[in-house]
Amino acid sequence: MSQPRRRPTVVVMGATAEEPPPGIDDAATMADLSFAASAPALAEAIADADAVFAWQSHRELLPEAWPKATRLRWIQSASDGVDRLLFPELIDSDVVVTNARGIFDWAIAEYVVGLMLAFAKGLLGVVEGQRQREWRHRPTELLAGKRLLVAGVGPIGRTIGRAGRDLGMEVRGVGRRARSGDDVFESIAGTEGLAGTVGWADYVVDALPATPRTRHLFDASVFGSMRRSARFINVGRGTTVIEEALIDALREERIGGAALDVFEREPLPSDSPFWELPNTIVSPHMSGDFEGWLEAVVRLFVENLGRFVAGQPLLNVVDKREGYVVEPTP
Numbered sequence: 001m002s003q004p005r006r007r008p009t010v011v012v013m014g015a016t017a018e019e020p021p022p023g024i025d026d027a028a029t030m031a032d033l034s035f036a037a038s039a040p041a042l043a044e045a046i047a048d049a050d051a052v053f054a055w056q057s058h059r060e061l062l063p064e065a066w067p068k069a070t071r072l073r074w075i076q077s078a079s080d081g082v083d084r085l086l087f088p089e090l091i092d093s094d095v096v097v098t099n100a101r102g103i104f105d106w107a108i109a110e111y112v113v114g115l116m117l118a119f120a121k122g123l124l125g126v127v128e129g130q131r132q133r134e135w136r137h138r139p140t141e142l143l144a145g146k147r148l149l150v151a152g153v154g155p156i157g158r159t160i161g162r163a164g165r166d167l168g169m170e171v172r173g174v175g176r177r178a179r180s181g182d183d184v185f186e187s188i189a190g191t192e193g194l195a196g197t198v199g200w201a202d203y204v205v206d207a208l209p210a211t212p213r214t215r216h217l218f219d220a221s222v223f224g225s226m227r228r229s230a231r232f233i234n235v236g237r238g239t240t241v242i243e244e245a246l247i248d249a250l251r252e253e254r255i256g257g258a259a260l261d262v263f264e265r266e267p268l269p270s271d272s273p274f275w276e277l278p279n280t281i282v283s284p285h286m287s288g289d290f291e292g293w294l295e296a297v298v299r300l301f302v303e304n305l306g307r308f309v310a311g312q313p314l315l316n317v318v319d320k321r322e323g324y325v326v327e328p329t330p
């Protein structure tokens, strides 16, 4: 990216000067910052902006202001998934989008390990038994030796896979195309054979981005091909799942359970069946949000801003058509 002609102007979208992102002062040494938390404020501020730091990506904010964004060259997303940020005019433009890839990897991997242990050790039943003052001894499952299939072999999927290996699990992955394995994944299958692949696994973890091509990949045929004892864990995006098919599989106990951190509609409506399905753990899209993640995201933005000012290549450039940071595959 070539050097901007002057000190750049950056709009922090979805934040206010009264409640700024923590550590954003470090960016003010390199750029003129303004804050815009509403559509009218953004439309006004974006006219002068070289860059936007999308602290929050409300679907409607940026498209409304877009006709005014004539100087804009770069958008940094504060999240890893950019599905709520991208829209057709942005995709077709020369504006570069970067994301927060890499920040959430260990937090999510630890969370997935926690979920697998909760299932294997029956921890929800343990807590319930304590509440009932019930002394009921029983054996628990081992994770060691179990089979973990991770759909999405990006940095989050890889870290989940690495953690699974450290626990003694057999680990395979699913990417866009089948390819040979590596130090984390014994093998990597392509999504075209997903239904044929999931039957191998005791735990199926979805760590996929929301893109047009991952939409509804987990359908009735995939859930129907899972083992009756297998658990499905989704920390990627809700749109990758046909939720009705998952609800049926859980209700009829055709799979062993599910732990869901992401949903097609968020917040999950209070009348959603997921809240009360058997063997189901629901969490409010929080698996990546470790204490300190806000500061970490701002540090990444400041690093990229320094690169932007110096005309150097930016970190985490999203392939806007694919909807994620595409790495060359072997």
Ligand SMILES: NC(=O)c1ccc[n+]([C@@H]2O[C@H](COP(=O)([O-])OP(=O)(O)OC[C@H]3O[C@@H](n4cnc5c(N)ncnc54)[C@H](OP(=O)(O)O)[C@@H]3O)[C@@H](O)[C@H]2O)c1
Pocket: 080, 081, 082, 101, 102, 104, 108, 151, 152, 153, 154, 155, 156, 157, 158, 174, 175, 176, 177, 191, 207, 208, 209, 210, 211, 213, 214, 235, 236, 237, 261, 262, 285, 286, 287, 288, 289, 324, 325, 326, 327, 329
């Ligand atoms: N729950 C949370 O709190 C939270 C927090 C952060 C992120 N996330 C989600 O986690 C996702 C994964 O993040 P990440 O940084 O690890 O990686 P990413 O860059 O978003 O995704 C890359 C991986 O997805 C695979 N992929 C993309 N399209 C595919 C398709 N059509 N079929 C099969 N695989 C496909 C890629 O396959 P190839 O290797 O073949 O290219 C690659 O392995 C994010 O996109 C976000 O949605 C959730």
